[in-house]
Amino acid sequence: MILCLHGWPEHSITWRFQMSHFANLGYRVWAPNLRGYGNSDAPKGMKNYQIEVLMEDVSEMIEASGAKEIILLSHDWGAMIAWHFAMRYPNKIERLIICNVPHPGPFLIA
Known part of the structure; x- marks a missing residue:
């Protein structure tokens, strides 16, 4: 399964073309x-809207x-959620x- 997280705004x-492409390859999207x-x-x-709450939504x-694990495809704000989710729950991610x-690490340093 591929879960797509969009960006802001x-x-x-946003994912309509990618959904059709991956569905044609046999993925559930x-x-x-x-x-x-x-x-x-x-x-x-x-x-x-805190990151913890948004990760719980995912x-x-x-x-x-x-699905036991997923491919997490993300862009922009959805990507920030995806980074945090993958670090917290790596066992749920097949691919990121x-x-x-x-990666959010540099933001913490800046």
Whole structure:
């Protein structure tokens, strides 16, 4: 399974071409709207958008999919979530594909 996490200010439609490509190769592909984007729930308050909460959203999507591990494809803000998720839950990641965001380590140093 490939789970696609979009960036800001995008939404799931960003992945339409990649979804069709990978589906034609036999992959199951999910590209949800992240919390607060598109038609997704948009709870009030910054506490609802902390990285820990967003990683829990990803974890719940993986659980709902029934997959033991996934390919996590991500861009921009979705990539920052993906980096943190992969570091926290490496056993849930088969492959990590990051577009447009370096590893978060340098941000902590800067």
